[in-house]
Amino acid sequence: MTGRPPPSSYAAAISYGWVRRAAYQAGLIVMGATHPRHSGAKGLDGGTLVLLGAGSAFWPVLKASTEWKGPDPVDRWSSRVIGQMAQDLGAQAHFPFGGPPYAPFIDWALKSGRTFSSPVGALVHDTVGMMISYRGALHFVREFDIPEGSDTSPCTDCPAPCTTTCPVGALNSQSFYDVDACHGHLSTAEGQTCMTGGCLARLSCPLSAGAGRDPEQSAHHMRAFHPS
Numbered sequence: 405m406t407g408r409p410p411p412s413s414y415a416a417a418i419s420y421g422w423v424r425r426a427a428y429q430a431g432l433i434v435m436g437a438t439h440p441r442h443s444g445a446k447g448l449d450g451g452t453l454v455l456l457g458a459g460s461a462f463w464p465v466l467k468a469s470t471e472w473k474g475p476d477p478v479d480r481w482s483s484r485v486i487g488q489m490a491q492d493l494g495a496q497a498h499f500p501f502g503g504p505p506y507a508p509f510i511d512w513a514l515k516s517g518r519t520f521s522s523p524v525g526a527l528v529h530d531t532v533g534m535m536i537s538y539r540g541a542l543h544f545v546r547e548f549d550i551p552e553g554s555d556t557s558p559c560t561d562c563p564a565p566c567t568t569t570c571p572v573g574a575l576n577s578q579s580f581y582d583v584d585a586c587h588g589h590l591s592t593a594e595g596q597t598c599m600t601g602g603c604l605a606r607l608s609c610p611l612s613a614g615a616g617r618d619p620e621q622s623a624h625h626m627r628a629f630h631p632s
Contacts, residue, residue, distance in 0.1 A: 418493055418494065418544065418546070418548065419548055419549070420434075420437060420452075420454070420548060420549060420550050420551070422493070423454050423493065423542065426489055426492070426493060427456055427489070428461070430465070430485050430486075430489060431459075431461045431462050431464075431465030431466070431485070432456045432457065432458065432459065432461075432462060432485070432486075432539060433456070433457055433458070433459035433461075433462075433532075434454055434455065434456060434457075435455045435456065435457040435513075435516070435518065435519070435529060435531075435532070435536075435538065436454075436455045436512075436513060436516025436517070436518040436519060436529075436553070437452060437453060437454045437455065437516060437550040437551070438452075438453050438512065438515045438516045438517070438550070438553070439451075439452055439453075439547055439550070440453055440515075441547070443515040443516075444515065445508075445511060445512050445515045446508040446511045446512070447507070447508055448543060450545075450547065451543055451544050451545045451546060451547060452543070452544045452546065452547050452548050452550060453512060453541055453542070453543050453544075454495075454541060454542045454543075454544070454550075455509075455512060455513060455516060455538060455541045456486060456489075456538070456539055456540050456541060456542065457532070457536065457537050457538045457539055458537040458539055458615075458621075459532070459615070459616065460615065460616025460617070460618075462537075462539075462621075463617075463618045463620065463621040466478065466481050469481050471484065478539075478624075479499075479501050479502075482499060482501075482539040482540050483499065483502075483540075486499070486539060486540035486542070489542060490542055493542065493544075494544070495542035495543055495544045496542070496543045497540055497541070497542060497543075498540060498541045498542075498543060499539075499540045499541075500538050500539075500540070507541070509538050509541070510527065512541065513527060513529075513536075513538065514527075516553055517552070517553010517554050517555070518530045518531075518553055518554070519536070520557035520558065520559060521557075522534060522559055522564075522566055522609070523559060523564045523566060523567050523577045524566050524567055524575040524576060524577060524580055524581070524605065525575075525580030525581060526566075526575065526580075526581070526606065528557070528558060528559060528609060528611065529611070530554070530558055530611070531611065531614045531615075532611065532612065532614050532615035533558075533606070533609035533610065533611030533612030533613070533614060533615065534566065534603075534605075534606035534607075534609040534611075534612050535602070535606055535607070535609075535612045535615035535617045535622075537625075558611055562609075562610065564577070565608040565609070565610075566605045566606070566608050566609055569604050569605045569607075569608040570586075570603075570604060570605040571589060571594060571595075571604065572585045572586070572588070572589040573585065574586035574589065574605075575603075575605040575606075586630075587630055590626070590630040591630075598626065599623065599626045599627070599630065600619065600623050600626075601619045601622055601623070602617065602619060602622030602623070602625075602626065603622075603626070
């Protein structure tokens with residue numbers, strides 16, 4: 405692909421499969437899609453919205469990039485790579501960072517039929533569980549066929565280990581997320597398990613294994629969330 409916007413004949417040929425392959429080649433996965441005209445996705449009138457996220461290939465690609473040794477490598481990499489994809493595929497790029505105002509990614513995710521609210525309030529995805537990392541989205545003017553989403557949450561028949569795994573109950577089914585309790589735990593010696601390997605509650609989701617998450621990636625995100 406080139407960095408130039410595609411000619412109209414090329415743009416008309418763009419399909420869900422094409423976008424998915426382009427995402428895979430870039431080190432990303434498609435985490436859902438929706439037709440805003442039908443789903444009512446906030447801020448969009450029509451066309452096709454495709455949500456992009458980090459899969460198992462993301463971390464080594466990021467570490468090999470020019471952004472890795474600079475500040476905010478994840479967001480800068482996402483801006484460059486997804487911005488280039490938007491140019492190549494004739495779409496508009498949106499990102500969950502860079503605000504305010506912020507693009508309504510939570511609404512878009514829920515409207516995709518592949519992401520749901522978990523018993524502890526955090527989002528859960530049908531293939532990566534609670535290890536969700538949306539890096540951007542592509543909005544196409546044209547509607548094209550996308551896989552049908554589901555109305556049934558994967559949490560429906562799950563014993564919900566996410567509600568009981570957190571050592572200090574920061575993620576729970578009553579108050580959902582006690583941020584102060586979470587930060588307090590992460591500052592202790594016992595909290596280093598979460599700091600180096602990722603949130604125990606999120607990892608306890610049976611679907612989280614599908615993310616193929618490298619513990620080093622989780623540690624990077626935890627340091628950004630809870631700087632020492």
